[in-house]
Structures are given as structure tokens and as C-alpha cells.
Amino acid sequence: MICLGIESTAHTFGVGIMKDEEVLANIRDMYLPKIGGIHPREASEHHTLVAKEVIEKALNEAKLKLKDIDLIAFSAGPGLPPCLRVGAVVARYLGLKLNVPIIPVNHCIAHIEIGKLKTGATDPVTLYASGGNTQVLAFTEGRYRVFGETQDQGIGNMLDHFGRDAGLKHPGGPKIEKLAKDGKWVELPYVVKGMDMSFSGILTSASKKLKENNLEDLCYSIQETCFAMLTEVTERALAHTDKNEVLLTGGVAANKRLQEMLNIMCIERGAKFYAVPNDLSGDNGAMIAWTGILNKNKIFFDTKIDRFWRTDDVEI
Ligand code: AMP
Numbered sequence: 001m002i003c004l005g006i007e008s009t010a011h012t013f014g015v016g017i018m019k020d021e022e023v024l025a026n027i028r029d030m031y032l033p034k035i036g037g038i039h040p041r042e043a044s045e046h047h048t049l050v051a052k053e054v055i056e057k058a059l060n061e062a063k064l065k066l067k068d069i070d071l072i073a074f075s076a077g078p079g080l081p082p083c084l085r086v087g088a089v090v091a092r093y094l095g096l097k098l099n100v101p102i103i104p105v106n107h108c109i110a111h112i113e114i115g116k117l118k119t120g121a122t123d124p125v126t127l128y129a130s131g132g133n134t135q136v137l138a139f140t141e142g143r144y145r146v147f148g149e150t151q152d153q154g155i156g157n158m159l160d161h162f163g164r165d166a167g168l169k170h171p172g173g174p175k176i177e178k179l180a181k182d183g184k185w186v187e188l189p190y191v192v193k194g195m196d197m198s199f200s201g202i203l204t205s206a207s208k209k210l211k212e213n214n215l216e217d218l219c220y221s222i223q224e225t226c227f228a229m230l231t232e233v234t235e236r237a238l239a240h241t242d243k244n245e246v247l248l249t250g251g252v253a254a255n256k257r258l259q260e261m262l263n264i265m266c267i268e269r270g271a272k273f274y275a276v277p278n279d280l281s282g283d284n285g286a287m288i289a290w291t292g293i294l295n296k297n298k299i300f301f302d303t304k305i306d307r308f309w310r311t312d313d314v315e316i
């Protein structure tokens with residue numbers, strides 16, 4: 001079974017080709033805003049412009065022709081509607097042209113499924129930490145249930161926003177990780193409410209402190225504070241569900257300090273820690289293709305998008 005997966009929920013237009021469990025190609029082109037954060041219309045224009053080339057590159061890398069594709073999968077949500085529409089239109093075009101099924105995929109579930117495939121985790125508590133999303137999830141009774149999540153922005157967007165306030169180029173996340181290595185502790189708000197988290201107050205506080213503190217110290221403290229919050233909520237979900245694996249996925253999964261904190265927590269609880277490999281952590285088409293293969297028996301020709309499609313609305 002060969003599936004071509006299209007990712008276009010936000011900044012990335014990606015095309016991945018999976019042959020069963022094997023990644024044959026995973027090509028992406030990322031929209032980089034000139035100033036500020038992601039502008040949805042500009043991002044969608046970017047996706048429209050690069051779509052053909054990204055598909056061709058993916059087919060070349062996989063050494064395949066379009067007619068070899070058995071299945072088309074696309075990210076149907078959650079995401080920015082103008083961006084989602086580009087993926088949906090491309091999926092519909094390819095599906096009709098090739099006369100193959102089109103599978104709508106939930107983007108968040110795709111991050112979990114590619115993590116499970118690549119790490120061998122079987123039934124983990126998942127911390128999905130990316131630009132737009134931050135959720136702690138676990139599978140119970142036919143669904144990936146959300147045990148805790150951000151009440152405002154995703155951790156990645158918060159790091160990127162702080163980075164911009166500090167004059168760092170987008171995306172700020174990886175730059176903050178580097179600068180944090182030489183930092184010392186500065187007090188920031190710690191915001192866990194029940195099992196949910198909030199990052200916008202931490203952003204405001206850290207950005208205000210840019211005037212009187214050095215950047216390394218704020219990078220260190222923003223990481224220590226936010227990653228401790230993520231680890232705390234993940235630990236409580238682990239205790240509640242009695243599972244014994246933790247999977248870290250999403251773009252922020254590339255962060256070594258976040259991996260280290262979760263790993264320490266897992267060792268202390270006798271659980272196993274897994275992090276998705278870096279090349280599959282951020283938004284990508286391979287994870288969409290793989291989730292398409294997992295859903296191959298649900299035959300659709302459906303290209304509706306759902307900007308708010310919740311992970312726990314999907315029956316697995
Ligand atoms: P995604 O939305 O899943 O594609 O992930 C993109 C997000 O991951 C952006 O907000 C990046 O800043 C963030 N990110 C990527 N690498 C790192 C890193 N090493 N540390 C922290 N954040 C990162």
C-alpha cells in the first residue's frame with residue numbers, strides 16, 4: 001500500500017510518501033513570515049505556489065510515478081482554514097485524477113501515530129507539543145482522550161513569540177534552546193490549572209523582563225518553567241491512566257532539555273520515555289500518509305476541512 005500524504009495546516013506544505021511502514025519520501029517547504037507570526041492568507045499563497053514542486057520532489061525521491069499511488073491522505077484539521085483548503089484541494093485533485101480513495105486525517109493524531117511507529121511505543125501517554133497545539137493525550141475506550149491542554153497558545157508559538165520580542169529570527173524555539181544553555185534562573189509565573197496550562201502570561205512576563213534581564217537567563221527560565229509545567233501534567237496523566245510509556249511528539253519534541261526532563265520523570269516512575277525522531281517531529285507529510293494507511297479501510301472521497309477538529313472527536 002503506497003500512500004501520498006499532504007500536510008498544510010499552518011506554516012508547512014509537506015508531502016510524504018509511505019509504503020506501508022517505510023518512509024519513501026518526506027519533502028517540505030516552510031512559509032517564513034517576513035515580520036510577525038504566521039499570516040494565514042500569505043501562508044496559503046505560499047502553499048499554493050510550492051505545491052506542485054513539493055509533490056514532484058517527493059515522487060522523485062520515492063522513485064515513483066503518480067500512477068503508483070494507491071491512496072491520498074490530507075490533513076483536514078485542526079489548522080488555519082486558508083491553509084487547510086490548499087491541502088484539501090490538492091488532495092481532491094489527485095484523488096479524482098488517480099481514482100483512488102482520499103482519507104481526511106486529524107493532524108494531531110498523525111503526530112501521535114508517526115511517533116508510535118518510529119519509536120515502538122504501543123500505548124503511551126503522549127505529550128504533543130508543537131507550534132499551535134499543546135496537549136497531553138492517552139488512548140482510552142476508542143479515542144485519544146485529552147487529559148490536559150493549553151488554554152491559550154501552543155508552547156511553540158509562545159517560544160517563537162518571545163523570540164521575536166527578543167529580536168530572534170523565526171522560529172525562535174531552537175534559538176532559545178541554544179541560548180538557554182548559558183542562562184541562570186529568573187522567576188516567571190508557573191501556570192497549571194487542574195490539568196490545563198496557560199502560556200500567555202508567562203510570555204508577557206518574560207517579554208517585560210527583557211529590559212532588565214539578560215536574554216540567556218530568560219531563555220533558560222522560560223524553558224525551565226514551561227517544560228516543568230508540561231512534565232507535571234504528563235506525570236499526572238501517567239499516574240491517572242496507569243500507563244507505562246510516555247511519547248513526546250510535535251515540533252518542540254526536538255528540544256533536548258524537554259526530552260531530558262520527561263526522561264527523568266519517567267525513570268522516577270518506572271516508565272519508558274520515547275521521543276519522535278527530529279526529522280519527523282515538526283509538521284510533515286509522512287505522518288499524514290502513515291495515518292492514511294492506518295485508516296485505509298475507511299473509504300472516503302471527502303475533502304471537507306474542520307479548523308477546530310478535536311483529537312478526542314475521532315473514533316479510532
Ligand atoms: P510544528 O508546529 O509541529 O511544525 O512545530 C514547530 C514549532 O516547533 C515551532 O514553534 C518551533 O519553534 C518549535 N521548535 C522546533 N525545534 C525546537 C527546539 N529545539 N526547541 C524548542 N522549540 C522548537
Ligand code: MG
Nearest residue numbers: 130131282283
Ligand atoms: Mg503540528
